[in-house]
Structure formats: structure tokens, C-alpha cells
Amino acid sequence: MKRATHEVTPDAQERAVLVSLVTQQLKREEYYDPEYSLAELIRLAETAGVEVLDTLTQSKEYADSKWFIGKGKAEELKQRLEETGANTAIFDQELSGAQVRNLEMYLDVKIIDRTQLILDIFAGRAKTREGIIQVELAQLSYLLPRLSGHGKNLSRLGGGIGTRGPGESKLETDRRHIRNRIDELKRQLSEVVRHRSLHRERRKKTGVFQVALVGYTNAGKSTLLKQLTQADVFVENQLFATLDPTSRTLKLPAGKEIVVTDTVGFIQNLPHDLVAAFRATLEEANEADLILHVVDSSSEMMSIQMKVVDQVLEELGAHGKDRVTIFNKIDLCPPEQTDMLTAEGEYLRVSAYREEDLVRIKELLESKLMGDNRTFRIPAEKGDVISLVYRVGEVLENGVEGGDMLFKVRVNNKEFDKIGYMLAAYESARQASGHAEGETTDHV
Incomplete structure (x- = not known):
């Protein structure tokens, strides 16, 4: 087959081949499903505006320290990239700086891993000062130990995924400058945390009942908040449509008012730097009187998604909070599947678009409040x-x-x-x- 060559121009769209390495260690992890993880990577790439041209999977006992997927598979990947005309390779697992550098030099394309892709999506979605600070802090914390492996990424024309947020000029400076920037962002974030804590304390003193919506990304949390409170909330059928936490007042049938907060969605392998940077935001779940765990009932990987949410809540110290499971999107499920939806503790099966289901949620909240x-x-x-x-x-x-x-x-x-x-x-x-x-x- 004749190999096509494509010059990367400033206006070129990201065209990618997605790569997944399945190791023995990953196979032993309780929440890991290689096919689902790769399918989710495709959705993440599309969310970031990338055109996915092909996928490549490799099974090895452990990752190759130099080439990650091994030299032979790297050669196959190079051929796929040339045949498809892709200008980016996106890996489903996290790469070291040395692996990025070696693959980039050999493949002559931009190298992105799952963590960097998620951080890039967050950078595009951050709108508030708090969100922007948190994303930049997470990106810089992730990139600092990998700077030597991103040389061509940062100088390559076209920008795109992997270069949003902090920007190329900041990342091309020396480590000392970046460490200073990280220290400054942490100082700004601590001030944001202080203000958020004051707001939470005020709400506590007024006796306002607080509810946090948590769940896997795209489970329908924002839709539920919008339908319950008639709030002007951005809703879109895509991953991480909501980044910044949104709090709205909800009036219950008996007339009492409560505060409902929509938090950022969780995902498999949520980057540790992101969890650390967004701890102030995720603390909304920890401080709430009640957690509503919103679940996408129509997802084939519902059980894995629920376990991931449990894992993140445990990391945040919110695992023991009073919680109700909301099985959302039952209008997209066949009746026999809906009947099988159960969870430990209290749960409801609902569609956010059915008025009678919204009434049931409000009645449940009222019983919890009163x-x-x-x-x-x-x-x-x-x-x-x-x-x-x-x-x-x-x-x-x-x-x-x-x-x-x-x-x-x-x-x-x-x-x-x-x-x-x-x-x-x-x-x-x-x-x-x-x-x-x-x-x-x-x-x-």
C-alpha cells in the first residue's frame, strides 16, 4: 500500500490514531475494561475536537520503558499514521517524559496520553476564575516532570490538544519559572478555597439544607439540576459539559428551600493532579447534608461507572455521607432492564424529563430535610x-x-x-x- 504523507499546517484539524496497551496489571484491576476504556478514549478525543481515524491495541505483560508499546508495535503504529494521514497519536494510558520523547522522535507526530487529553478538555471548559486556576495548576503539575519529553509538541505548529490552558510560552520556560507559577497558583487557589469555605459556613449558620449531585460524566446531573430548579444551566450530551460547580435554590412542596449543587463529573482514571487541583470544588460533596449519586441507567458500563464514583468519593472522604442513588435516563431503557435497577440503600428510578419523577425526587428531598x-x-x-x-x-x-x-x-x-x-x-x-x-x- 502506498503511504500518504500529510504536512501539518496551522489550520490542520487534529487527526489521530488511538493506542491502548493492555498489561497484566491492568487486567487485574477491578474497574478496568479494555474495550470500554478505549471506547471512552474515542469519546474523549471527539469531545476535544479530534477526528479519530484508527485504533491500535497491544497486549504485553508490562509497558516497555522506552517505547511503551514495544519497538515492533511502534513500527506498526508509524505505518498506521502514515496510511491514515494522522498527525497525532493518543495513548489510553499515562506516558513518561522519556516515552513521549522517544515516540515523538520516531513517529514524528504529536504524542498525547489520556491524562493530557482530559486536562485539555477541562482547559477548554473552564470559565470561572476558580476553574481556570485549577486547570492550569493541574496541567503544570502534570507537565513539569515531563518537560523534556514535550519539546516538539510545544514547538509544533497548529496548537490544538495538549497546548491549551497554560499556553506554549509558559511551558517553554525553565522549571524554576514553572515551579514559581505553580506556587502562585496554589496561593490563588488557597484564597478561593477560603472564600468557598466562608460561603459554606454562612449556609450552615442559616440552617440551609445542602444537596450535592455527583456521578460519572454525562450521567445527566446538569439536566436534573435544570429540570428541578428551572435554572439556566448549560446542558449538552458530551463528556465534561459542566466543569465549574453550579449551586441553585430548590423550593420543596412544603415551601422550604434547599441548595442543590452540581459537581464536576467523574471518569475512569481521573488524573490525580486534577483531583488534587479540584479538591476545593469536590469538597462540595464532602460538605453536603445529602449526596444524590446520579447514574446513567442506559450505559452498558453502568456498574463500572458506579464503582468509579464510589472510589472517588472514598478518596475525598465522602464515602460515608448520607446518599441516595438516582437511576437516571430510564426512558432510554427497556422495561425489563429498568426493573433490575437496584442499589444499596435508598434509590429512585427516574427520567429527568418526566414531571412525576421530578415530584418524587422533591418529595424524597423533603423527607430527608424534615x-x-x-x-x-x-x-x-x-x-x-x-x-x-x-x-x-x-x-x-x-x-x-x-x-x-x-x-x-x-x-x-x-x-x-x-x-x-x-x-x-x-x-x-x-x-x-x-x-x-x-x-x-x-x-x-
């Missing part, structure tokens, strides 16, 4: 505690007995503890001032 029926005995002079009862709970009955007010209230455990703490503090003050001991609270 909690159980409790009875409180509160001294009549404690107006601040009585005010708190009306603010955080649903007063079902009230009356007077002696000098105390009796309330039957529907309230969740968190708010119940808050009321109990105030009453305990009041009782301690009473005893310290010489009043007789008495029952100040009776809860059922």
Missing part, C-alpha cells in the same frame, strides 16, 4: 430557641404547660441536634445561676 416527628419542651422565655424551631422544622402542634411551650415538630437529625445543643446550654446556665433542675426537653 426528618422525624419530635416533641420539645422549651421555656417560654427562650425566644431564640423557639424561633429556631420554627425556622428549621415544620411545627405540627404547639401548646403551653406551666411556664413552658410544648412543640411537636418534624425535624431532621442535624437540626434536632442543633436545638438540643441550645437547650443543653440554657440548662447549664440555669443550673450555674442557682435555679432548680428541671426537665427542659422531651423528645420522641
Whole structure:
């Protein structure tokens, strides 16, 4: 076959051959499926605006330290690149700087790995100051130890994937300059984290119930937020359509308002540098009163996606939070498949586009917010505690007995503890001032 040659021009679209190496170690990993991982890499490449021309898979006991896929397979890859006219090779696994340098010199095309591709997509989606800082920090942290392996990438005309975000000029400077830039970004990010923590503290003090939507990328979290709150939220059927966290107020049937936050989607092999940089954003899940784990019921790899989300939540320390699984997109599933959707703990099967399902979600949130029926005995002079009862709970009955007010209230455990703490503090003050001991609270 005659080999075609294609000159790379500034306006050339990225045309890529995708490469996957399946090692014995990967085969032993619980969440890894080579075919699904490669299919996901294709979607990631298309999301980044790359035209995928071909795929190549290699099985080896372990990665080759010089060529990653081995010299023989590298020769086959070179032939594929020339035959298809591709100007980029994208690898499904992370490469070292030396491997990038060796492959780039031999193949004479741009070399990108899965981590860099994901970082590039994030760079294109970041819109807020926080998002831009986090992406640049993740990119620089990833590229710093690999600078020697990206020489031709950075000088190659055309820009495109692998060069967005920090930009070529920053990455071509010496390591000391990049380390200084990383230190500056960390300082800026710590300031952002401080502001975000203050906002969270304010929300806690007001007693607002907080819900975090988490899930695999493209599970429908943004759609669910938009349908529930009628918010102006960007929705698109693509990976990582939402990058920056979005919080909206949701009014429940009984009139109470809660805050719902849509977080960045998770994915297999989410880059560690990205998880570290986005920890401030992902902390929204850790600080929430309730996590809604949104699942794409129509995905063939649903079980793997759910395990990946569990793994990331565990890394964040949010694995033990109160959680409800929302099996979304059931309108895309056959009835027999829908009937088999179950999860540990509470779960709902819904379509974000069905009004009756949205009502069911709101009713579930209300039951989580309002909690159980409790009875409180509160001294009549404690107006601040009585005010708190009306603010955080649903007063079902009230009356007077002696000098105390009796309330039957529907309230969740968190708010119940808050009321109990105030009453305990009041009782301690009473005893310290010489009043007789008495029952100040009776809860059922």
C-alpha cells in the first residue's frame, strides 16, 4: 500500500490514531475494561475536537520503558499514521517524559496520553476564575516532570490538544519559572478555597439544607439540576459539559428551600493532579447534608461507572455521607432492564424529563430535610430557641404547660441536634445561676 504523507499546517484539524496497551496489571484491576476504556478514549478525543481515524491495541505483560508499546508495535503504529494521514497519536494510558520523547522522535507526530487529553478538555471548559486556576495548576503539575519529553509538541505548529490552558510560552520556560507559577497558583487557589469555605459556613449558620449531585460524566446531573430548579444551566450530551460547580435554590412542596449543587463529573482514571487541583470544588460533596449519586441507567458500563464514583468519593472522604442513588435516563431503557435497577440503600428510578419523577425526587428531598416527628419542651422565655424551631422544622402542634411551650415538630437529625445543643446550654446556665433542675426537653 502506498503511504500518504500529510504536512501539518496551522489550520490542520487534529487527526489521530488511538493506542491502548493492555498489561497484566491492568487486567487485574477491578474497574478496568479494555474495550470500554478505549471506547471512552474515542469519546474523549471527539469531545476535544479530534477526528479519530484508527485504533491500535497491544497486549504485553508490562509497558516497555522506552517505547511503551514495544519497538515492533511502534513500527506498526508509524505505518498506521502514515496510511491514515494522522498527525497525532493518543495513548489510553499515562506516558513518561522519556516515552513521549522517544515516540515523538520516531513517529514524528504529536504524542498525547489520556491524562493530557482530559486536562485539555477541562482547559477548554473552564470559565470561572476558580476553574481556570485549577486547570492550569493541574496541567503544570502534570507537565513539569515531563518537560523534556514535550519539546516538539510545544514547538509544533497548529496548537490544538495538549497546548491549551497554560499556553506554549509558559511551558517553554525553565522549571524554576514553572515551579514559581505553580506556587502562585496554589496561593490563588488557597484564597478561593477560603472564600468557598466562608460561603459554606454562612449556609450552615442559616440552617440551609445542602444537596450535592455527583456521578460519572454525562450521567445527566446538569439536566436534573435544570429540570428541578428551572435554572439556566448549560446542558449538552458530551463528556465534561459542566466543569465549574453550579449551586441553585430548590423550593420543596412544603415551601422550604434547599441548595442543590452540581459537581464536576467523574471518569475512569481521573488524573490525580486534577483531583488534587479540584479538591476545593469536590469538597462540595464532602460538605453536603445529602449526596444524590446520579447514574446513567442506559450505559452498558453502568456498574463500572458506579464503582468509579464510589472510589472517588472514598478518596475525598465522602464515602460515608448520607446518599441516595438516582437511576437516571430510564426512558432510554427497556422495561425489563429498568426493573433490575437496584442499589444499596435508598434509590429512585427516574427520567429527568418526566414531571412525576421530578415530584418524587422533591418529595424524597423533603423527607430527608424534615426528618422525624419530635416533641420539645422549651421555656417560654427562650425566644431564640423557639424561633429556631420554627425556622428549621415544620411545627405540627404547639401548646403551653406551666411556664413552658410544648412543640411537636418534624425535624431532621442535624437540626434536632442543633436545638438540643441550645437547650443543653440554657440548662447549664440555669443550673450555674442557682435555679432548680428541671426537665427542659422531651423528645420522641
